[in-house]
Amino acid sequence: MTADLLQGKVCMVVFSNYPDDPRVRRDAEALERRGMVVDIVCLREPGEPAREVVKGVNVHRLPVRRKRTGKLRYIYQYASFIGLAAAHLARHAPSRRWDVVHAHNMPDFIVAAAAVPKLMGAKVVLDLHDPMPEVYMSKYGLAENHPAIRGLLDIERWAMNYADHCITANEAFRVLFVSRGCPVERMGVVLNSPDESVFGDWPEPRMRPVGEGPFRLMYHGTIVERHGLDSLLQAVAALRAEGRAVELVVYGEGDFVQEFLRRRDELGLAESVDYRGRVPLEEIARVIPEADLGVIPNKRYRFTELNLPTRILEYLSKGVPAVAPDTHGVRDYFNDGTLYFFEPGNASSLTQTIRRAMDDPAERQSILGLGRVVALRHAWASEQEKLVAIYRDLLVARGVMHATQNVSE
Template sequence: MIKIAMVVFSHYPTDPRVRREAEALVEAGMSVDVISLIRHDGEATRASVNGVAVHRIPLRQKRAGKLQYFIQYGYFIVAAFLKLSRLHLSRLYDIVHIHNMPDILVSTALLPKMTGSKIILDLHDPMPELYMTKYAMDASHPVVKVLRTLEKLSILFADRVITPNIAFRDLFVSRSCPPWKIHIVMNSPQEHIFHTRDIIPVDDSSSHKRDKFHLMYHGLIVERHGLDDAIAAVSELRDKIPNLKLHIYGDGEFLGDLKEKVYRSGVGDWVKFYGFVTLEQIAAAISQIDLGIIPNKMGPFTNLNFPTRIFEYLSMEKPVVVPKTRGICDYFPEDSIYFFEAGDVNSLAKVISKAYKNPREYNLMVKRGMDIYHQHRWGLEKQRLINLVLNLLGTHQTPFGKELNNEASL
């Protein structure tokens, strides 16, 4: 049996990408241990979740400034290094799969690397661009330069690199990663959680008028995700669309400011907050809404990112409003999804209004968006991951292996 260890500076199983990948490898007959954070004080440090053995470091991730982040990173790197080294001495892992951030977390796999284990570095996000966006830094800032150096060293240390979209892959290749070394495994939702649930198509007859229109956002609540713009758009539309509602699921450092904006704008009856909920609860909520919104602002990171939420809405036959960015345009042409100009409240409001007023186009957007989603559904993406693992170990591959190798050569 192939034995794999994963290390991630977040909570398991809350982190959806790590959960998807770990469970896919277990389903393929491999053994997977995950070293992660705890979510709350008193949480068990050992657990088994859907066949994945979880080893939690007693540290909670806290939203903080740059210095506090680096302190948390440092503590976790040392603790995870010791935990992984101890586990490796008894388990002798074939592969250690490291999830950024931070990139330098790959250093926790030093002992397995020295004893012959293969190392996969899973670059969820490019750290330099994320810090540039989050802290308003430019490319010449010393912190950004350090992050680029650490990224380069981390990629050099790894045997293979995976990342979730074309824009990220091209960025890493342009900086330091050989094209043969990097593969794309997209953030597609698990189909047993996100699937259609007796969806009834919208009546697109000219005489039909909807008696309600419910919007939804789910995910991390931070300023760069543009929820202040979404609330401003709802405020602009509340007298134009009957029974307009915005449902917000998630938590984050910007939540307090957002609630204050709702209060000041007088839209408390139109906007509802639900806090953190499970993926299963998110899927159930999506089945009840009319339109997903991803109101990201434009920035060095958000321009390249491809939000997982796009596929989560489309997998359940719900159209979605997204910013017109490089990371999304790589996959979606103009007529397959509702685009708005990032950071432009008027543009966002117009697109929401358009989705409400034109049921025929609404149904077309669902169909076209789903056609693209089905090309990248998790059933295909997880096979790419499995093939990558098998190829790295020189083991037999499924027919997807040819496709995987071709993709890596792009």
């Protein structure tokens, strides 16, 4: 197999942990495999080295931790990290000579860390994982005309204009950002598809025979209120009240964990709902096939209406059908017969949908097969080519590569 190689150096800046952040990791490893020198500037957890090389990626961790607390704490953490990151990039730019600085939101203002490399000619990419105003409207119940949201919208517009190119994670996000001022020619989409180097090359699914142990549901991801874990607990309780053998396994962390565990115990589900905390992505890929059904129980908010949850693609890639919210962001890619849809925020609808999946193994197999057809169109092997094409254009504009250059391995 041949692949276009790239030339140059990139520094990625992210207010997150590496290699835990899947999108950053996918991008970094894809670019490193194509021949780029890749540096990462990120957060540092206790016990992590300040510097290390992870699969060819040079990781530089700054002495800032993310703690999911109040709004003021978030502002302080953001400001501390961006200040330290800007100083780090300014100090090392003369020797590293980065050709691209790739800033991953949130926050959007993180592009400011690229100031000195940009003055030295580096191209700046703003990777808009999520629309920050919608996230904060959903998280804190703020209206669009709230001063804080108006401020976030102003910062978003400034950041998109400051960057040489923007990337986002799905079509609904792209339309939103273009409507808010990003030139259409400077906005690309690279989906959060599961990396085959972690999740495997789409192995053939193996559905467990009916009656081979309890019906296992799985959730993995950030545990926050808008992701609907309380509705999922209600669904499990209702199904068990019907005498059904069903269990739920949950992976992840977030500011809703303690409330989730309190409600689990309050519903008498301690024996049937297993919370396993945060685990590496490789472990998620390993355990997904042990589930009968992956569940994305999101509630309906401004943000979740537009989001395409990565977990849908991850479940399908490992041969597990998925229950997903009936939202714009999901419907842009999937239609009836490819996923199990439920009404977001409606525990009764979620219960009914899971019950339907449990009762009809043949339909479950059909939905899985059709869902995998859709997901395969957006496999990482294809999506990464969009990222490579964006970088190729930037490196040509930077003068590092020639437009006619076509080096292959």
